[in-house]
Amino acid sequence: MERRAERIEITISSRFENIELVQVIAEHLCEHAGLDDDASHWVGMAVREGVANAIKHGNQLDARKKVNATFALKHDRLEVEISDQGIGFDPGTVSDPLNPVNLMKTSGRGIFYMRTFMDSVDFVFVPGGGTRLIMIKTLNGKPKES
Amino acid sequence: MKISSRNVNGVEIIKLEGKITIGSGDSQLREGITNAVKEGKNKILLDMRGVTTIDSSGIGELVGAYTTVTNRGGKLKLIGLPPKVSDLLQVTQLITVFEVYEDEKEAIASF
Numbered sequence: 001m002e003r004r005a006e007r008i009e010i011t012i013s014s015r016f017e018n019i020e021l022v023q024v025i026a027e028h029l030c031e032h033a034g035l036d037d038d039a040s041h042w043v044g045m046a047v048r049e050g051v052a053n054a055i056k057h058g059n060q061l062d063a064r065k066k067v068n069a070t071f072a073l074k075h076d077r078l079e080v081e082i083s084d085q086g087i088g089f090d091p092g093t094v095s096d097p098l099n100p101v102n103l104m105k106t107s108g109r110g111i112f113y114m115r116t117f118m119d120s121v122d123f124v125f126v127p128g129g130g131t132r133l134i135m136i137k138t139l140n141g142k143p144k145e146s
Numbered sequence: 147m148k149i150s151s152r153n154v155n156g157v158e159i160i161k162l163e164g165k166i167t168i169g170s171g172d173s174q175l176r177e178g179i180t181n182a183v184k185e186g187k188n189k190i191l192l193d194m195r196g197v198t199t200i201d202s203s204g205i206g207e208l209v210g211a212y213t214t215v216t217n218r219g220g221k222l223k224l225i226g227l228p229p230k231v232s233d234l235l236q237v238t239q240l241i242t243v244f245e246v247y248e249d250e251k252e253a254i255a256s257f
Contacts, residue, residue, distance in 0.1 A: 016169025041230065048201055052168045097238055104213055106239040109238055113202055116237050 058084030147171030166204030179234030187219030195226030
C-alpha cells in the first residue's frame, strides 16, 4: 500500500508542559507510517528534545515566544522541522557527551539523543533570529492500513 | 512525578514514579536527593521501577544525583531500570557509571 503524504503543523507557546503535545503527534504519525512502537517512541523522544531545546535555549523560556513544529510524512521519510524565535545557537559549541571529561555533566545530551534516534539532524540559523531544526527519519516499514 | 522514600537496613530507598522530564520531575528528583543528603543519608537506592518516561534532562538529574551523593562520600545505586531508561543510559555510556540491580535484597546487601 502506498504511504499517504501528510503534513501537520502545530505552534505552541514556550512552556514545558506543551512539549508532550508535540511528542504525541510525532509518535502517532510514526505509528501511522508503519514504524514499530520502539522506533516511534525514539522519534518522539528526538522531537521532545528538539522542542525542549527550542523552548529553553532558543526562546529562553519566554512564553510569549512561539515554537513551531511541522511534520511532513512522505513516502520514504518523515521530515520534522522545529523553529523557535530565539537568537540562535551554534550546535558546534555543544560538547561531545561521550568524551570522558563530559560524561558526568548534567546537561548536553539532548542533541546527541536526537542524532542517535534520527537519520539526519541539521540546524539552520534564520536571518532575523531563530533557529530551525530539521530532522529526518527514514521509513522502511509498511504504512498502517486505515 | 511521585517521590517517596523508606529506609531498610540503613539504605534510603527513594521510589520514583512517573515522568522525569524537563519541567516535570527533574527538579523533584534534585530536591529529593538534596533533602536525603542533608538528613545525612549516604546510602541511596533509587527505585526506578515506576518511571514511565525520562528525557535528557532527567538523565542529567540522575548524573547530578550520583555526583551529589558520591561527593559526600556516599553511594547511589539504581534498581529496576525500565528498558527505555536503560537504553538511554547505554547510548551515553552512563550505564558504566551506575551500579544497577534488579533484586532489592541484593541491592541493599551491596552497600
